[in-house]
């Protein structure tokens with residue numbers, strides 16, 4: 001079974017990498033006049049960004065250097081953190097992870113110092129474009145930034161099964177000393193207290209380095225600055241899986257401290273920090289959840305395990321309805337389209353999340369979906385799906401959109417209708433004053449967040465607002481005020497249940 005799954009992955013990667021004939025991309029989209037105007041404009045904006053940037057992969061990846069977070073990151077849990085990783089020529093590395101109580105990364109709780117060795121291996125078969133690596137940890141140390149942080153963390157470690165075995169790492173009743181460093185994992189390796197913290201460095205087992213050019217003057221295309229990004233493996237969304245999970249997707253990238261995007265107010269602060277002086281990021285205003293309008297992926301996104309996609313959403317505040325386009329591709333630069341899903345429905349009033357500070361909870365209903373196959377592999381797969389399981393079997397054509405609402409979705413693509421998803425959203429602005437929309441991370445196991453318990457606690461890569469004049473939202477910035485926030489929350493966003501596993505499973509079922 002495992003073997004045929006792998007064959008499926010390989011076949012898909014191989015077959016869909018080749019387009020048999022070119023596709024008129026604007027086909028069958030005439031029914032939605034609004035889209036006709038907006039999406040090309042948004043796509044144009046995106047493509048302009050991407051082409052201008054000339055994104056390319058550095059192969060084999062060059063890790064050597066100092067890589068930093070460009071802002072406050074959110075991991076499943078949630079955990080709020082910033083990272084500063086140094087890789088040396090002799091394959092040794094020293095990594096800092098700074099943890100915080102708040103979503104703006106202004107109240108540090110503890111910092112980890114992680115030392116070890118990394119060795120690059122071969123190109124990944126699962127995640128195209130990524131390189132696999134082996135790593136070995138030599139030491140993990142922790143510094144607490146307050147008495148309370150120390151107490152909370154020790155109690156947490158103490159509660160876990162590994163806590164029993166590592167009670168020696170911090171004797172009960174020890175008072176906090178601001179600069180004391182305690183070893184969670186020692187060089188001798190006889191005690192390992194890191195599992196109690198939910199800590200693992202598996203992110204180092206999947207790496208990708210990209211570089212691109214950031215134009216210095218947008219209008220004149222004069223000169224550019226090179227930006228280098230380091231993508232490391234993703235963290236499983238289930239806490240109980242994260243210690244074992246081998247990544248197949250990525251986290252938000254780190255940037256090279258010598259070649260980072262400008263402006264980046266957080267970069268210098270993180271670059272200069274160490275375990276005794278954790279970075280405290282600049283205060284940011286809380287933004288009201290004003291979703292109305294058009295949002296688009298700022299780059300090609302990767303989903304565990306093999307899906308590459310860009311997303312485009314429209315939110316209508318007046319009737320709380322949404323529309324989403326999910327453009328899928330077979331390659332890591334999103335140049336070879338495989339299929340597009342259009343989905344729409346309604347969403348609920350939002351409310352501030354009590355679990356993830358800074359996030360807004362929403363409920364989404366997916367009631368309509370249409371699918372456009374963009375390559376021969378997808379056509380064959382859809383064409384041969386069971387009668388009544390995905391639109392009109394046998395009538396699929398490349399570039400032609402078909403409705404799958406009346407068949408309650410499309411089993412082959414894991415689309416189930418009607419469908420409810422419990423979502424987590426966050427709005428931010430980047431260094432260039434653009435609005436960014438973070439939508440909740442999909443469960444790593446490929447399922448959908450269709451129960452309250454599965455509501456995300458971290459986010460996918462941000463979407464950029466498009467079509468609006470730059471800075472239009474600036475006047476809405478206001479100090480944090482949860483009541484006002486919830487009153488203002490009037491939109492949500494969609495996520496589509498496209499499960500790769502179901503997709504592959506169906507391929508195999510049909511070809512066996």
Ligand SMILES: *[C@@H]1O[C@H](CO)[C@@H](O)[C@H](O)[C@H]1NC(C)=O
Pocket residue numbers: 154155158167170171172173
């Ligand atoms: C850890 O738990 C043990 C009992 O399970 C308790 O005696 C000890 O005080 C705890 N240590 C800390 C630091 O909380």
Ligand SMILES: *[C@@H]1O[C@H](CO)[C@@H](O)[C@H](O)[C@H]1NC(C)=O
Pocket residue numbers: 316318319321
């Ligand atoms: C909601 O309103 C928008 C714009 O006003 C409209 O285009 C859309 O069709 C409406 N959607 C529904 C489901 O009523």
Ligand SMILES: *[C@@H]1O[C@H](CO)[C@@H](O)[C@H](O)[C@H]1NC(C)=O
Pocket residue numbers: 379380383393394395396
């Ligand atoms: C899809 O099925 C129809 C009817 O069975 C057939 O005529 C058509 O050639 C098929 N198309 C592809 C691309 O397989």
